[in-house]
Amino acid sequence: xxxxxxxxxxxxxxxxxxxxxxxxxxxxxxxxxxxxxxxxxxxxxxxxxxxxxxxxxxxxxxxxxxxxxxxxxxxxxxxxxxxxxxxxxxxxxxxxxxxxxxxxxxxxxxxxxxxxxxxxxxxxxxxxxxxxxxxxxxxxxxxxxxxxxxxxxxxxxxxxxxxxxxxxxxxxxxxxxxxxxxxxxxxxxxxxxxxxxxxxxxxxxxxxxxxxxxxxxxxxxxxxxxxxxxxxxxxxxxxxxxxxxxxxxxxxxxxxxxxx
Amino acid sequence: xxxxxxxxxxxxxxxxxxxxxxxxxxxxxxxxxxxxxxxxxxxxxxxxxxxxxxxxxxxxxxxxxxxxxxxxxxxxxxxxxxxxxxxxxxxxxxxxxxxxxxxxxxxxxxxxxxxxxxxxxxxxxxxxxxxxxxxxxxxxxxxxxxxxxxxxxxxxxxxxxxxxxxxxxxxxxxxxxxxxxxxxxxxxxxxxxx
Numbered sequence: 194x195x196x197x198x199x200x201x202x203x204x205x206x207x208x209x210x211x212x213x214x215x216x217x218x219x220x221x222x223x224x225x226x227x228x229x230x231x232x233x234x235x236x237x238x239x240x241x242x243x244x245x246x247x248x249x250x251x252x253x254x255x256x257x258x259x260x261x262x263x264x265x266x267x268x269x270x271x272x273x274x275x276x277x278x279x280x281x282x283x284x285x286x287x288x289x290x291x292x293x294x295x296x297x298x299x300x301x302x303x304x305x306x307x308x309x310x311x312x313x314x315x316x317x318x319x320x321x322x323x324x325x326x327x328x329x330x331x332x333x334x335x336x337x338x339x340x341x342x343x344x345x346x347x348x349x350x351x352x353x354x355x356x357x358x359x360x361x362x363x364x365x366x367x368x369x370x371x372x373x374x375x376x377x378x379x380x381x382x383x384x385x386x387x388x389x390x391x392x393x394x395x396x397x398x399x400x401x402x403x404x405x406x407x408x409x410x411x412x413x414x415x416x417x418x419x420x421x422x423x424x425x426x427x428x429x430x431x432x433x434x435x436x437x438x439x440x441x442x443x444x445x446x447x448x449x450x451x452x453x
Numbered sequence: 454x455x456x457x458x459x460x461x462x463x464x465x466x467x468x469x470x471x472x473x474x475x476x477x478x479x480x481x482x483x484x485x486x487x488x489x490x491x492x493x494x495x496x497x498x499x500x501x502x503x504x505x506x507x508x509x510x511x512x513x514x515x516x517x518x519x520x521x522x523x524x525x526x527x528x529x530x531x532x533x534x535x536x537x538x539x540x541x542x543x544x545x546x547x548x549x550x551x552x553x554x555x556x557x558x559x560x561x562x563x564x565x566x567x568x569x570x571x572x573x574x575x576x577x578x579x580x581x582x583x584x585x586x587x588x589x590x591x592x593x594x595x596x597x598x599x600x601x602x603x604x605x606x607x608x609x610x611x612x613x614x615x616x617x618x619x620x621x622x623x624x625x626x627x628x629x630x631x632x633x634x635x636x637x638x639x640x641x642x643x644x645x646x647x
Contacts, residue, residue: 241520242528245620286588420589428613431552433622433638441621442613449612 250367250377250444258369262436265374269425277418291335293416298327298334303390307351311359319348349453353386354379358451367440375443477570480578483603484595487515488565495557504554512553517604518546524606525619526635529627537632544639549615561587578603 252258281289301324308317323339331338339345357379365378376384388394393409424446425439432438490511498507522538522545523530533541563586570580576599584591596607607616626634 242523242526242530244524245614245617246527249621290588424611427556427610428618430555431548431642432618433642434625437621437625438618441618445609445613445617446611 250364250440252367252440254366254368258367259436261369261371262439265369265372266435268372269422273418274422277415277422280415281419289416289419292412294327294331294337295334296413296416298324298331299392302392303353303387304351306390307353307356310356311351313351316348316351319345320351323348349450352383352451353390354383354447355451355453356386357383358448364444364447367443375439377447380447477572477578480597480599480603481567481570481580483515484580484597484605485567487511487605490515491557492562495559495562498559501554501559504557504559505550508554508557509550512550513546515605516549517598517600517606518542518549520598520604520606521545521549521616525616526623526627527620529623529632529635533632537636540636541632541639544636544643545619547643548639552615565593576600 284292301320304320305317305324308314308320322342323345324334326339326342326345327334327337330336362379364380368376368378368381370376370381373384393413397409424442428438428442429435491508494507494511495504498504519542522542525545526533526541530538563584566583566585568581568583570578572578578597579594580597581592581594584593592611594609594612595605596609597603598606607614609615622638623635626638630637
């Protein structure tokens, strides 16, 4: 009889046990779309056909977007790509890395404010530590010394768009911005937020020399171009419709980057 | 004594937990061997042009192109005739192999770090990896599914799924011109780079 409470306890513990000991490796099963009930991958009538239906974005102004996209693509091909190639050719990789790091370091308020707005004080603290370490030990942020400290390495970057997503704000319609490229209503506002939080903007504003932001943003654009263009090429190289390939990539990329 | 009985009762439960994840190491092993085979084959390729021919037998063995094509097309797949399905798989396979081969430069190899796999659904494993290439790091996640052994069914680079990207394009083509629209676009794309 004494064994009864133990048995009861075990039975009660069952679900808990299943949950705790398996939770580490099992994420909640994907909704309806999840397959894998032993069905052969070769069977053509499997009900997994709509696996990839989700994560599309509404595009009410598609004709306008396509036109802007076309202009951007020509600019990319004939102006920006040659500039970017020249930049990569003239400036050696370690120097490019240094320029990237310095700008990335200055961008610290964007990450600090957004982590704080998301209530992620741990990351806000990490960012502050990173900024201090890189500015002081990394000669004004040129060297990313913080990567040497495990507590400060691999902190996912926060942005205003990410804050909006964490607050539950959806994309809204897809917008292709001139020069900047794919964006959405939400992320366009997000970009404006990032711009306002960028100290380079403040300096230009406080000294009343707004014209300064032009060469500085040009330089900022230059350092991100090679990487962005590689992504663009990878997504469009073997596509059947460049515009749709980029639109889908953008939605997925944003979702992934914002959910970190 | 009681404790022992209690533990005995627990044993099957623990075994059950173990079983649920039993496929994971197998899938991971499969992926690692696929990656190694590709890198070894790439090493013996004389130039870039020889890569697709060198890699295709390996990729055909490890990737389920059937599943990829079917899902890239979506529900419209049901309206494809058998001949059209076959043609679509064939064309899409060529396209994927070409895309994949273009990412490899003989002599320059990425460093790939495998991270712990997750099981989003039974019979499905996702293995995240960190790929370092020319000083940049990328998050590349492989999805594997079990059917006559483990096969790769999707690759996600920085969260961007290969299959999902084609899905958007095929959808538009199918809505406009049906199966023929999809096949024509694929045929045209194949001819373009040849």
